[in-house]
Amino acid sequence: MDYSAYDTADFVCDDSFVAWVKEGRDSAHWEQLITQYPGKHEAILQARAIILAAAQLPAFQLKEQDQQLMWNEIQARVETTGIVPVAKRRIGYWYWSAAAVCIMIGAALWWMRPQEPPTAYARLLEDAKLEGNKRVEEVNKGKSIRTVRLPDGSSVVLQPGARISYPVCAGKSCKREVYLSGAAFFEVSRNTLQPFVVYANEMVINVLGTSFHVKAYEQDSLVEVKVKTGKVALSVQPLGDKVISNVSANQQAVLQRKTLAMLLQQPEQQQKKAPETPEAITYSFDFNDAPVDSVMTTIENAYGVHISYDKALLADCRLTASLTDEPLYEKIRLICKALEAGCIIEGNDIKLTAKGCRRY
Amino acid sequence: MAGSENINQASVADHELWMAFKQGNAAAFSEMYQRYAGTLYNYGYHLVPDSALVQDAMQDLFADLWRTRHNLSDTNSIKYYLFRSLRRRLYKMADIKPVPAITPLQTESIEELRIKKEEYLLLSQRLQQLMSRLPERQQEVIRLRFYDNFSWEEIAGILQINEQSVRNLVQRAIIKLREGWK
Numbered sequence: 001m002d003y004s005a006y007d008t009a010d011f012v013c014d015d016s017f018v019a020w021v022k023e024g025r026d027s028a029h030w031e032q033l034i035t036q037y038p039g040k041h042e043a044i045l046q047a048r049a050i051i052l053a054a055a056q057l058p059a060f061q062l063k064e065q066d067q068q069l070m071w072n073e074i075q076a077r078v079e080t081t082g083i084v085p086v087a088k089r090r091i092g093y094w095y096w097s098a099a100a101v102c103i104m105i106g107a108a109l110w111w112m113r114p115q116e117p118p119t120a121y122a123r124l125l126e127d128a129k130l131e132g133n134k135r136v137e138e139v140n141k142g143k144s145i146r147t148v149r150l151p152d153g154s155s156v157v158l159q160p161g162a163r164i165s166y167p168v169c170a171g172k173s174c175k176r177e178v179y180l181s182g183a184a185f186f187e188v189s190r191n192t193l194q195p196f197v198v199y200a201n202e203m204v205i206n207v208l209g210t211s212f213h214v215k216a217y218e219q220d221s222l223v224e225v226k227v228k229t230g231k232v233a234l235s236v237q238p239l240g241d242k243v244i245s246n247v248s249a250n251q252q253a254v255l256q257r258k259t260l261a262m263l264l265q266q267p268e269q270q271q272k273k274a275p276e277t278p279e280a281i282t283y284s285f286d287f288n289d290a291p292v293d294s295v296m297t298t299i300e301n302a303y304g305v306h307i308s309y310d311k312a313l314l315a316d317c318r319l320t321a322s323l324t325d326e327p328l329y330e331k332i333r334l335i336c337k338a339l340e341a342g343c344i345i346e347g348n349d350i351k352l353t354a355k356g357c358r359r360y
Numbered sequence: 361m362a363g364s365e366n367i368n369q370a371s372v373a374d375h376e377l378w379m380a381f382k383q384g385n386a387a388a389f390s391e392m393y394q395r396y397a398g399t400l401y402n403y404g405y406h407l408v409p410d411s412a413l414v415q416d417a418m419q420d421l422f423a424d425l426w427r428t429r430h431n432l433s434d435t436n437s438i439k440y441y442l443f444r445s446l447r448r449r450l451y452k453m454a455d456i457k458p459v460p461a462i463t464p465l466q467t468e469s470i471e472e473l474r475i476k477k478e479e480y481l482l483l484s485q486r487l488q489q490l491m492s493r494l495p496e497r498q499q500e501v502i503r504l505r506f507y508d509n510f511s512w513e514e515i516a517g518i519l520q521i522n523e524q525s526v527r528n529l530v531q532r533a534i535i536k537l538r539e540g541w542k
């Protein structure tokens with residue numbers, strides 16, 4: 001197929017292009033096309049944006065109550081015209097199977113109601129059969145960030161109000177699964193044998209050893225994933241296990257919860273302004289001949305932890321290390337190793353016992 | 361074509377549902393209503409922004425469907441059938457005034473969107489605003505194709521025009537929507 005004469009409207013009118021934009025079909029074909037016809041890049045982006053904007057047009061909702069009232073009215077009208085009520089006739093197989101379908105669909109619809117408890121988070125836990133005693137829940141009830149250590153050594157920086165749950169489990173065969181409500185920054189320790197999965201509202205984030213920020217508030221219409229290092233694979237739970245989108249470092253993906261449409265954004269499309277609360281994702285952990293106290297301050301601010309050490313003793317010490325892709329506890333371990341210091345981590349308090357540092 | 365799998369799956373279920381309904385199966389009738397009432401209402405309200413009128417038309421439509429079920433022809437897409445019937449009915453019921461640029465819900469969603477200052481949302485919002493200012497017919501085609509997922513052929517059937525005219529409407533709409541990038 002030759003696309004050299006295609007313009008925005010042609011792409012919009014192309015059914016298989018629409019199927020790609022809306023359902024991710026044939027992505028190999030279309031992604032290849034973008035590289036094959038660099039001149040069509042703009043037309044493709046425009047067509048894509050138009051289709052997605054149209055697919056997400058605001059809808060006029062029929063109130064559940066109205067829908068029921070209308071149905072009552074329809075039935076009343078049907079009855080008065082002398083139709084024999086179906087239930088009194090021979091009840092066939094079809095009736096029962098259709099009734100079963102109705103009940104199932106009704107139950108599914110009732111269950112998928114977007115509002116009220118059970119919340120998306122509670123529903124995820126229910127689906128995973130993680131009752132209270134089978135999981136650990138961490139909630140940040142405070143007004144500042146709080147860092148939580150997961151059994152596998154990964155760290156999660158919880159924004160105020162965020163909560164996570166993960167299965168209680170001992171041993172090496174534990175599933176690395178985290179259920180999230182709210183915003184959090186993850187730094188996942190590498191383990192290719194044991195995938196790490198985050199469930200956040202409808203979004204499912206498959207992690208391949210990396211750091212990323214997730215924003216999934218119950219009341220928000222969007223779920224956002226911003227990747228700092230490495231790569232994650234995203235799927236959308238109601239649509240099954242299929243990977244919808246791969247997100248690499250510095251990219252961001254946004255899921256519209258109502259339509260389940262996913263948008264991938266390159267760095268240049270993202271908001272430039274710094275967010276009001278600096279998130280762990282915005283900090284750089286590449287230290288080049290940096291004074292130890294500035295390293296410590298960065299870590300304290302990024303993770304909401306307190307580090308105590310002998311400031312006078314380490315005043316002249318400098319550190320060169322690239323710690324961007326490491327969980328908090330790995331960072332601390334590496335710093336302590338570099339400083340030849342002992343480290344004790346107790347909750348949010350970290351104690352360093354150093355003997356000073358070598359002069360070079 | 362890649363896109364047709366899904367549609368076929370839906371229409372198998374639709375086809376069976378329709379057959380059961382035609383044979384007087386009340387559960388199938390109820391299922392049909394539950395399945396399509398919401399999306400049908402949304403479509404109707406865009407044609408005539410009068411909630412009571414749309415609800416009346418829908419009640420008439422479904423009551424008549426049941427009464428005349430023996431005489432109805434087969435269909436693979438109930439949704440298509442319902443959209444076309446509702447449209448005809450609404451145009452008959454009221455001397456329809458062109459839809460004013462859709463504003464009521466639009467504003468709500470703009471409010472919602474304003475919180476996210478992401479650039480793509482701004483673009484999407486701008487495009488949706490441009491869409492709401494398109495001539496009525498162009499709007500309807502865009503909505504039927506991308507919001508309600510009808511094929512070009514089905515849209516032509518709903519609007520009672522030929523497929524080429526549908527495509528022409530889209531072409532003209534796209535020209536205006538491209539202003540979103542200027």
